[in-house]
Amino acid sequence: MEKTLLYEELKSQEYFINMGPQHPATHGVLRLLLTVDGEIIKKVEPDLGYIHRSIEKMCERDSYQQIVHLTDRMDYLSSHINNEAVCLTVENALQLDIPDRVKVIRTIIGELTRIASHCLWWGVIGMDLGALSTYFYGFRDREMINDIFEETCGARLTMNYNIPGGLMFDIHPNFVKRTKEFITHFRNKLPEYDRLLTGNIIFQNRMKGVGILSREDAISFGASGPVGRGSGYSCDVRKHHPYSAYDKISFKEALQTEGDSFARYRVRIDEMWESMNIIEQLIDNIPEGDYKVATNAVIKLPKGEFYQKVETARGELGVYIISTGTKNPYRMKFRSPGFSNLSLLNHIAVGGKIGDLVASMATLDLVIPDIDR
């Protein structure tokens, strides 16, 4: 009798923790309902909706030029690429002939956006794992890119540089010079990232073998971007469905096969190197020409359904427009990379410790306004 009582007393119990919506590791207003046994995670349930702004519904009311501005507020770290996705969809629907100059500039700025986004992610992953200094190193380099953006299009984060038919203005005269300066600067500074974090034994122990995602699971969960490529799933939209100027350049798709957090980390670091290669191929020969083609003041898409996908810093962003031939879309749908990447969080975090959850979540690189549109 006494023995059973003792056993009853010593039995471990599962309990719930509310991680978020105000929590440092969720990088925004994501709420995770954790079922925890001691330190071991039994279940992760993401709860969304804290920053839902009905962007898709608002799009049904707005003209196509206005929709571009709304997409800045989705994945704000790759706002240029979001703009580009909508513009490409509209341009394809209108069958506009976009000048090469526009395509090249869009690609260069898109890659700069990717580097900026990865710099921020690199800073934040260090912070999530307790190495606070990385944050400032990442932001130092991101600052240079933001300065380039500010000079060319007046904004540092929500860029609004694309319009259907081209670009809002031509590039600033300093653009080429400063971009080259940045590339030489960053080629020296990126190895510093490796010295500060990648080679650290504690960091490697925290990352390797944690949050393992197999290739099959990555495909079935719809993972894309660095998360999919970290599991050996070749899913780079730039490679498989080239848009803008990506068909004219040669670059390697960063792939790792381990599928753990460290593989996802390596993919993003490699992507920064590849982005620099892409920019270097294009920056010296930006074609002369117009920076936009004239469109009607009121854009009316032909009746039908249009889809375009692009590779943002986080993965595959799809834009789906159903048009009835009016000046507004009948229905607009964004396929955001963050949403499907978040859906596999439970899969990779269960069985790990609370610290592992934070580490895996950092390598998913979630931007909450992208998940909650």
Place this chain on the structure above:
Amino acid sequence: MFLKFSITKTIHDWLFELMPAGVAGVVEMILIAVVYLLIFAVAGLYLVLLERRVAAWFQLRLGPNRVGYQGLLQTMADALKLVSKELTGTEKADKFLYNLAPYFVIVTSLMALSVFPFSEEFQAFDINIGIFFLTAISSIGVIGILLGGWSSNNKFALIGAMRSGVQTISYELSVGLSLLTMVLLTESLQLSEIVAVQKNGWLIVQGHIPAVIAFVIFMIAGTAETNRAPFDLVEAESELGAGFHTEYSGMKFAYFFLAEFINMFIIAAIGTTVFFGAWLSPFGITDSIPWLGVFWFLGKTLLLVFLMMWFRWTFPRLRVDQLLRLEWKYLLPINLFNLVFMAGLIWLGLTIKF
């Protein structure tokens, strides 16, 4: 037992002339307590400032430099803000334990401060079990953290407190054993004795290889015992919000915060006393000027403090199971081996003495 150097000697004599012996003794004790409280407050405040400036230096920024010359009054201003803040807490907290917890942490760190030989005569409390007293006292502090986490009725705080318990119990062994290795050399637990032995060379030189191993282990375990990065799982910001002190505000939070910095100072001071000759100057260059002992003691201690800040601002945090594996599978066996190694060296007379 009490302050013995010349200025205090005069005060001591004057006090005993002025009033009856019993009253004078009490007044003297109060004076010493006030002096140590002042040291405590100033050290705490300026270590916070030092940490912020060092962090800024590591992080490509300037750090606080606006309040007072080079930001010297910044932490004073912060402390004033914390004093004037409202004390909030959870509704269902165990009020008694919740309010008691900060005092455990702050009082133990203040007690530990009293035994250090800042210079030959500047030592309030020279007991014959000094090292033992320090290790014992520094492990009482964890009770405050456990109580605080347990009583504030918050799951994050509870996880933080449990981690702290597990961590401190494990790493105490390493701190104790690495100090024990050095005690083999000094043959005494009394801190003044330990300093006296080092007049023939600092212990890290006397004990050479095992002493260096013991020092490395001591620094790792000491960092873990003060709950600082890379062992700051107790308040792991990205995992637990603020860990055990999530529900504390105002001065109660400030007590935990100050105690962390004082504990860091204490670990560095133990390191200085046991490995680097406390107030002794290198090669005895300034031994003729007694007051410079304080300078050497603080200099060496701040160097070790800087080392711990260096750890904090460059290393990521360990996971809880990795933390325990490091202690039980690596540090503890190495430490036990090191203890035997040191004993062997002393037995064979292979220590270096000048």
